[in-house]
Structure formats: structure tokens, C-alpha cells
Amino acid sequence: MDTLTVxxxxxxxxxxxxxxxxxxxxxLNADIAPQTDASARPSASVLPPNERRRAPEPVLIxxxxxxxACAMAARDPAALACVFTSTRGDLxxxxxxxxxxxADPRELSPTRFHNSVHxxxxxxxxxxxHCHASATAVSAGDxxxxxxxxxxxxxxxxxxxxVLLAAYDIAARGPLVDVAPSTLPFAMAFVLSATRSTxxxxxLQLRHSDQPAxxxxxxxxxxxxxxxxxxxxxxPMLIVIARRQTRKVVLxxxxxxxxxxxxxx
Amino acid sequence: MxxxxxxxxxxxxxxxxxxxxxxxxxxxxxxxxxxxLRPNDFTRAPLTCAIGRVDGLExxxxxxxxxDYDCRNNRLAWQGLGADGFLEAARACIERxxxxxxxxxxxxxxxxxxxxxxxxxxxEDGRLPARFRSPPLHSPHSLGLFLEAVLGTRGPxxxxxxxxxxxxxxxxxxxxxxxxxxxxxxxLAGVDTLCDSVLFGFNALELVAAEPCRPFDPARxxxxxxxxxxxxxxxxxxxxNAPRLIGYGESSDAHHMSTPHPxxxxxxxxxxxxxxxxGLAPGDVDYIxxxxxxxxxxxxxxxxxxxxxxxxxxxxxxxxxxxxxxLGAAGILEAMLTLIAMEQGLVPATLNSRDADAxxxxxLALAREERAIRIALSNSFGFGGSNCTLAFAGxxxx
Numbered sequence: 001m002d003t004l005t006v007x008x009x010x011x012x013x014x015x016x017x018x019x020x021x022x023x024x025x026x027x028l029n030a031d032i033a034p035q036t037d038a039s040a041r042p043s044a045s046v047l048p049p050n051e052r053r054r055a056p057e058p059v060l061i062x063x064x065x066x067x068x069a070c071a072m073a074a075r076d077p078a079a080l081a082c083v084f085t086s087t088r089g090d091l092x093x094x095x096x097x098x099x100x101x102x103a104d105p106r107e108l109s110p111t112r113f114h115n116s117v118h119x120x121x122x123x124x125x126x127x128x129x130h131c132h133a134s135a136t137a138v139s140a141g142d143x144x145x146x147x148x149x150x151x152x153x154x155x156x157x158x159x160x161x162x163v164l165l166a167a168y169d170i171a172a173r174g175p176l177v178d179v180a181p182s183t184l185p186f187a188m189a190f191v192l193s194a195t196r197s198t199x200x201x202x203x204l205q206l207r208h209s210d211q212p213a214x215x216x217x218x219x220x221x222x223x224x225x226x227x228x229x230x231x232x233x234x235x236p237m238l239i240v241i242a243r244r245q246t247r248k249v250v251l252x253x254x255x256x257x258x259x260x261x262x263x264x265x
Numbered sequence: 266m267x268x269x270x271x272x273x274x275x276x277x278x279x280x281x282x283x284x285x286x287x288x289x290x291x292x293x294x295x296x297x298x299x300x301x302l303r304p305n306d307f308t309r310a311p312l313t314c315a316i317g318r319v320d321g322l323e324x325x326x327x328x329x330x331x332x333d334y335d336c337r338n339n340r341l342a343w344q345g346l347g348a349d350g351f352l353e354a355a356r357a358c359i360e361r362x363x364x365x366x367x368x369x370x371x372x373x374x375x376x377x378x379x380x381x382x383x384x385x386x387x388x389e390d391g392r393l394p395a396r397f398r399s400p401p402l403h404s405p406h407s408l409g410l411f412l413e414a415v416l417g418t419r420g421p422x423x424x425x426x427x428x429x430x431x432x433x434x435x436x437x438x439x440x441x442x443x444x445x446x447x448x449x450x451x452x453l454a455g456v457d458t459l460c461d462s463v464l465f466g467f468n469a470l471e472l473v474a475a476e477p478c479r480p481f482d483p484a485r486x487x488x489x490x491x492x493x494x495x496x497x498x499x500x501x502x503x504x505x506n507a508p509r510l511i512g513y514g515e516s517s518d519a520h521h522m523s524t525p526h527p528x529x530x531x532x533x534x535x536x537x538x539x540x541x542x543x544g545l546a547p548g549d550v551d552y553i554x555x556x557x558x559x560x561x562x563x564x565x566x567x568x569x570x571x572x573x574x575x576x577x578x579x580x581x582x583x584x585x586x587x588x589x590x591x592l593g594a595a596g597i598l599e600a601m602l603t604l605i606a607m608e609q610g611l612v613p614a615t616l617n618s619r620d621a622d623a624x625x626x627x628x629l630a631l632a633r634e635e636r637a638i639r640i641a642l643s644n645s646f647g648f649g650g651s652n653c654t655l656a657f658a659g660x661x662x663x
Contacts, residue, residue, distance in 0.1 A: 151438065
């Protein structure tokens with residue numbers, strides 16, 4: 001199969017100051033930079049209150065976006081296989097753990113350690129959603145959005161049913177700022193299906209190319225948002241969806257490859 | 266229930282672990298009950314435990330053309346690629362199908378975090394020293410980036426990082442890509458290496474045994490951590506004697522981040538899906554390579570599930586006593602050990618374990634058994650309640 005076609009039945013979005021997809025949709029249709037609010041925190045109402053207080057930031061923002069997408073698609077999250085993707089993982093925990101390990105490794109917190117796994121957001125999400133379906137956590141450098149999207153589309157077609165995709169990154173801290181830059185938290189989510197339904201907002205036709213191609217760029221007014229690596233990867237497609245355009249988006253894939261996505265409303 | 270899948274051939278495979286370099290070293294260890302665990306000589310700060318360490322990584326950097334990726338995890342990947350002619354087989358596969366038709370799917374939990382830890386120990390004015398400023402050394406995808414550069418694949422490339430199920434789930438992802446025709450072949454890799462994060466992290470959770478791990482023994486006290494690299498090549502067609510991937514199941518416990526579901530619900534679902542995709546009944550299974558970490562909880566839940574589902578003719582053992590728990594590499598390492606067991610016609614011992622916990626059924630093999638294995642399963646369960654069961658069939662003898 002050269003092309004995989006999936007329908008976007010639900011969209012979730014969270015960035016500081018853009019708390020959901022309707023807010024993002026307005027912002028992405030504008031010619032000016034969106035107002036951001038560095039103090040904003042997601043409500044992540046899908047998580048039980050005690051988890052919400054303790055949860056690492058990637059769990060909060062990914063769950064927030066995932067919950068929004070399921071609500072828009074009117075799907076029960078318990079029944080959805082899910083794919084979580086992140087370029088850098090939990091940079092806060094990486095920074096804290098490596099600082100502790102350098103100072104006194106015996107002081108490492110057990111909770112911080114089990115939260116350090118790349119699939120922590122997937123794990124907390126499945127617990128909160130009572131989801132026993134397959135949950136996956138992936139990463140692919142600057143192609144993390146493309147890899148997560150392709151993996152979710154493959155699952156849609158391989159096993160039938162809808163699949164939840166959640167993509168996120170948080171801000172870098174400490175010495176990691178030099179090697180894993182990211183200036184703010186961002187998360188988005190899609191509920192993807194093989195067939196069009198009444199809630200379908202967009203159609204995506206995915207084709208992997210074994211050749212490099214110019215990756216779709218982010219318009220200048222969204223440069224601040226694109227300081228987050230996942231936002232930089234996902235925004236070109238989200239802008240086309242928000243503007244209800246029909247257009248090809250090219251996503252960076254591997255070292256010298258690309259993912260071509262025909263986006264239509 | 267999922268529908269039955271067409272089997273895929275495993276046309277090349279290899280493993281490197283504390284048992285040695287390549288399949289023959291692993292077969293020798295299984296045939297002679299020779300474990301690879303040793304007292305911890307890895308951490309700077311003292312930690313009393315046994316580890317499954319691969320020798321020589323400290324003095325064997327990756328080739329200079331790939332210096333930006335040089336770290337313990339990628340060194341082990343490089344060493345592993347060289348065993349059993351795997352690198353040549355992978356390149357021939359790329360030549361055969363075209364680079365764009367070959368996926369690279371890797372599983373790891375540690376990735377290159379050991380390099381980040383090292384950089385933090387040597388901070389200069391709060392910054393990583395120059396030799397630690399290569400971004401691929403601090404990426405969850407470090408292994409994938411390194412192997413993609415080495416192999417030159419141009420199909421989809423991604424890292425699966427679901428803790429201790431990571432390199433089991435890569436078989437499922439590759440099967441779906443091949444079935445849908447996204448690619449014609451997939452190179453699978455699972456690599457995890459010893460680092461302070463996992464040794465002191467599992468220790469903080471009070472899950473590390475002071476002595477070599479004793480899976481399913483009533484006196485078990487926790488895991489021993491190891492490191493390993495495993496590689497496999499998956500294609501639609503292969504030689505008649507090539508082993509085959511015939512099924513897999515993936516599920517979530519939806520229970521807790523680091524404790525298994527008390528009734529093994531997720532493990533049971535993964536098992537049922539694997540059997541359904543393979544078109545098998547429990548009685549068809551000759552051998553199960555168990556997750557068998559030697560934690561109190563994992564072994565209790567897994568043993569009860571096996572006792573409940575399988576007849577006594579199904580044999581089951583854990584090879585963690587040989588290699589330690591190699592975490593993100595455990596899925597593919599134990600898949601390789603399962604294939605070696607099939608090829609050798611032996612059920613590996615549950616090394617270091619003297620007695621079976623009362624919860625174990627008659628399926629558990631404490632001692633090595635000579636036995637033909639036609640159909641086998643391998644279990645991998647991870648933090649976040651991530652479960653994966655793989656099903657394999659042996660190749661027909663030539």
C-alpha cells in the first residue's frame with residue numbers, strides 16, 4: 001500500500017495560553033502571534049485529582065490533549081489503542097535524575113524513577129481511561145510527529161477501529177538546554193479512524209517517501225510556539241486543518257526521507 | 266479478537282549479552298547452564314547486586330565516522346551488529362528490497378541516558394562539557410539515529426520506548442508495516458545498557474536482589490539488571506528452515522505505573538491476542554520464555570496465569586538468571602533465546618532457582634530439559650502496565 005488514508009475525528013491542543021483546539025483554531029487562523037501565558041497549567045480533568053497533583057508535566061499535557069480529542073470525537077478512551085510520541089521525553093525528570101545521580105545516586109527517588117520511562121504518559125493515561133488496549137510510546141528525533149502519526153495510521157488499518165495519537169514535548173531545563181532545546185510545553189492529539197464519520201474534521205493521506213524533501217515550515221507569527229520541537233513538527237499540519245484548506249504538508253521523516261501528507265477537510 | 270496473521274520469516278538474527286557475542290555463545294550457555302551474572306563492578310557508588318555486563322565496551326568506541334553517536338548503548342549496538350554476520354545480512358536485505366522498502370524499528374528504554382549521566386558528573390560552569398554536546402547523545406532516539414546512519418535504511422525509522430516491553434513491541438510494529446505493504450522487510454534492534462539510572466532507580470524501588478536473581482523461587486528477592494543487544498531481520502519469505510514470527514499480543518494493565526495488575530489482566534489479554542493471531546490453542550504451545558524477573562509480584566502474577574491457562578505439557582522457564590533483566594532489550598534478547606531453545610531442542614533452566622513458588626503450576630521447568638519445541642511464546646511486561654507476548658514457530662529442518 002503506497003498511501004494510508006485516515007480521518008481526524010477529534011483534535012486536542014494545549015500550549016500555554018491556548019488551552020484547547022477552538023482557541024488554537026482561532027489563533028492559527030490569525031496573522032498575528034498568539035498571546036501566551038507562561039503560568040497556564042492544563043486542567044487534565046481526565047486524571048484523578050490525586051494523580052493530577054503529582055503527575056509529571058508530560059503526563060498532564062498529553063492527557064489534557066488526549067482527553068480533548070476523545071471528547072470531540074465522542075469516543076470512549078477505554079476502547080482506543082494509543083500512540084504517544086515525544087521528541088525529547090521528560091526533560092525535567094532527566095535533569096533532576098542526572099543531577100541526583102551525579103551528587104548521590106542513593107538519593108534517587110523511586111517515584112521519579114518509575115515516572116522517568118518514556119511511556120509514563122501512556123501508562124498514566126491507560127490507568128485513568130481504564131484502557132486495556134495496546135499503548136505505545138515512540139520517539140524519532142525531529143521526525144517524532146511523523147513517526148507517531150504513521151504508526152497510528154498503520155494501527156488504524158492493521159487492526160481496524162480508531163486509534164488515539166498524542167504528541168508532546170516540555171521545556172528543557174538546566175544543562176539540557178544546550179543539547180535538547182525546547183522553550184515551552186506543547187501537546188496535541190488526534191483520534192484517527194479508517195472511515196469518515198459525522199465528527200471527521202480532516203482527511204489525511206500519508207505516503208512515506210525514501211527521498212528528502214523540503215519540510216513545510218511554520219509561519220513567522222508562530223515562531224515562539226515552534227520553540228517547542230513537537231509544535232514545530234505538528235503546526236504546519238494543524239494550520240492547514242484549522243484553516244480548512246486542502247494542501248500537501250511535508251513532514252521530516254528519517255535522516256534522508258520524508259512523510260508526505262495530503263490534508264483535506 | 267484479532268484475526269490470524271500470515272507468518273513472517275526471521276531471515277537473520279543475533280544476540281550479544283553477558284552470555285557472550287553471538288548465537289553460538291548463547292546456545293553454549295543454555296546447553297551447559299552457564300550464567301553470565303557477576304557481582305556489581307559497574308557503579309562508582311557501591312551497590313550490592315549482581316549484574317549482567319558485556320565486556321570490552323569501555324575500550325571499543327563506534328567507528329570514527331559515527332563519533333557523534335559514541336556512547337555505551339551505541340557501542341553495544343555496534344558490537345552486536347557484528348555478530349553472526351548480521352550487518353552483512355542487513356545490508357544484503359537492503360540491497361534486495363531497496364533502502365526505501367526496509368523499515369528500521371528499534372526498542373530501548375535506557376537509550377543513551379548513560380552519556381547524559383556522565384555529562385552531568387562533569388559539568389563545567391553548569392554546562393555539559395564540549396565532548397557531551399552532541400544532541401544525538403541526549404535523545405530517546407539515539408539508537409535509531411545511530412543505526413539509521415550505519416545501515417542507510419530509507420524506510421520508516423522509529424524508536425519504541427515502553428520500558429521493558431520495548432523490543433518485544435517492535436516485532437508487532439514491523440509485522441503491521443509489512444502486512445500493509447508500507448515496507449517489504451524490517452530490521453529490528455533492541456539495545457539497553459547498564460547505567461546509574463536503572464541500577465539506582467530499581468534499587469530505590471527495592472526491586473534489586475543482593476544476589477543473582479532467582480525467578481519463581483519462593484526465596485526470590487528481586488531482579489538482577491543486565492545489558493544486551495539483539496537484532497532480527499523480518500521478511501515475508503525466507504528459507505524453509507528459518508524460524509517464523511506467527512503472532513503477537515499487546516495490552517495495557519490500566520492498573521499502576523510499576524506494579525502489575527494483581528490478576529494479570531493485561532498479561533492475559535496479550536496472551537489471548539498472541540494465540541488468536543497465531544491461530545493457536547494453549548495446548549499447541551511447547552515452550553514459554555517467561556518474563557520471570559524474580560520480583561515478588563511479577564512472578565506471582567505470571568506463574569498464576571501460566572498455571573491457569575496451559576496444560577502441563579507446555580514447558581515454561583525464565584532466562585533472567587542467565588542474562589539478568591536487560592530491560593528495553595529483554596524482548597528481543599529473550600526472543601533470540603527462545604529461537605535458540607527451539608533450534609537446540611532444549612528448555613532452558615530457570616537458573617539460580619532451587620524451588621518453585623507454590624503458585625507455580627507443573628509447567629515451570631527449574632532444570633534444563635531436552636525436548637523438541639515447535640511452537641513457543643515469549644512474554645515481556647513493562648512499567649506503565651505495558652504487556653507484549655510474541656509467538657514463534659520453528660523452521661522445518663532441511
